[in-house]
Amino acid sequence: MPGGNRTGVWRRNQRRLAPWLFLAPGLAMFLIYVIYPILDSLWLSFFEWDGLGEKLWLGWENYVELFDDEAFYTSLKNNVIWLLLYLLAVPAGLFIAIFLNQTVTGIRIYKSLFFFPFVISQVVVGLMFSWFYAPNFGLLYTLIEAVTGTGVAILANERFVTYGIIAAGLWPQIAYCMILYLTGLNNVSPDQIEAGRLDGARGWRMLWHVILPQLRPATFIAVVVTVTGALRSFDLVSIMTDGGPFGSSRVLSFYMYEQALSEYGYRMGYGAAIAVILFAIMMLFITGFIWKMVKDERAGV
């Protein structure tokens, strides 16, 4: 039979090859858009390059400069503040979800109202909060002025600015965590609550020992999206302050953008070095999460 040999090879290896064929498009995408850029950034971080001229090999010089750069430590410190405060979104989202998880007339309207901030774009959130904080006409500014006599322009004050931006970021992030918990609460088994009730569990003890363990998958996702959200915070900083005043609200991702791509940037190598550090920090968290996930799965939770 002509061509029989070819079909033979396919026939014999079909079961082994088929999974790879199905995986191929995804793998190709992953290699081109994730793995290759990571390696290329790593490689680029050893050069000085303005995006126009010749690349110049620097070795570790970009990193040496980075570790002696005030702006880098400001960004790192701000990222840590972001990370810690952003995690407040998880408990806050949980409590709003529990509050909304009841059957009252019109509860769907309330739920959508609470979910609303997550639907609007980060740019709009940033602008709204900028006006909220704005000197002379902002609501918060005039409130503070009415109470204390002098207004405080949050976004012009190097001590408050990062907290001001995080507050803006928390608004949609809490809504996000809330929706994750609302779906989680739908799956909480009523039998276990019933059983808990028979055993005399109420209030906090019910929440802690009966409800929360069942919400673990939701908690896991909420923590992961919040941590990554805090580490890649960029849009709000860019919209609300452009990293200012005098660079005090920078975070790593914004500093990377400033150095590599902004109007005064074009230091591709230095930007790449910042990206590598940010990537290393993210890897630390992601590996931690995956390790915990694998451990939990093995334990059969």
Added chain:
Amino acid sequence: MAPFVRSGQFVDVSDVWEANGLKTSLKSALASMTIDGKQWGVPYTYYQRGMYYNKTVFAEHGVSVPKTWDEFLAACATFKAAGIDCTTTGTKALWPGGGWFDYMNLRTNGYEFHMELTGGDVEWTDDRVRKTFENWAQLVEPGYVTRNHAAIDWQDALPLLVQGKAATYLMGNFAVAPLKDAGMTDDTLGFFQFPEITPGIPMAEDAPTDTIHIPVGAKNPEDAKKFLAFLATAQVQTDINEILGQLPVNNASTSPDDPFLDAGFEMLSNAYALAQFFDRDAPAAMAKAGMEGFQEFMVKPDNIDRILKRLEKVRKRAYK
């Protein structure tokens, strides 16, 4: 322009300047278009920067247009006593602070020094730089500048001038259009040259110029050069700037009929030299760090030592 010239991206067009007598007709821009003794492009428009002021506020408080720094500070004291910001700005985008530094340094130390500094040949910790900041502090420390300027954009400061909550605004001529849209007229809005600080230093001005260049590797450089020559002629520059509402560079052109452009043309034609603006005169890394430092200084003048040390560190790296 310098980064493109240094990385070999622009064609040398000195022959166009030579053949068309541009060194006389575009004289005011010759220095800024020259690197290594060659010309690298042709300018077609520029605009002045200076003090825009609310004439009503000045009249109400009996203040006349200040010619010297001392007169300006005296005016500021008057406005401060009346609860008016002597001068307003919005430094969120950093560059308005760059404009302030340019004028403080140009008036304190002169054009040549300013060019040496932005060219990376002077240390930021130099005493002459400190002198510039000392003069500037006379304005910042008593609170003559709008508070919270670091949180607002340059447009957000315009209403303060319109409403008479601020008396002056150091800006480019492009601010006139939005100010007039907001209700100011030639009777209420005025313009004056940045006052003299160190007596006897020739007055140089900030006048960012827009230019056209030929990229290396252009397919038809000969015709491109003809186009540059055409663009440099008096009539063409008159026509372009009529539309743009800015100033022609060619000194045989007529500028659009507008009191602010007339004042600008008058000032720039008599200028000792023209600076391009801090973020064009200094390389990108220096410009960014510099303007950030100026913003910090305008909020916390006490940090000056730290700021200058940081800028000196950047200077050592930025001019390789």
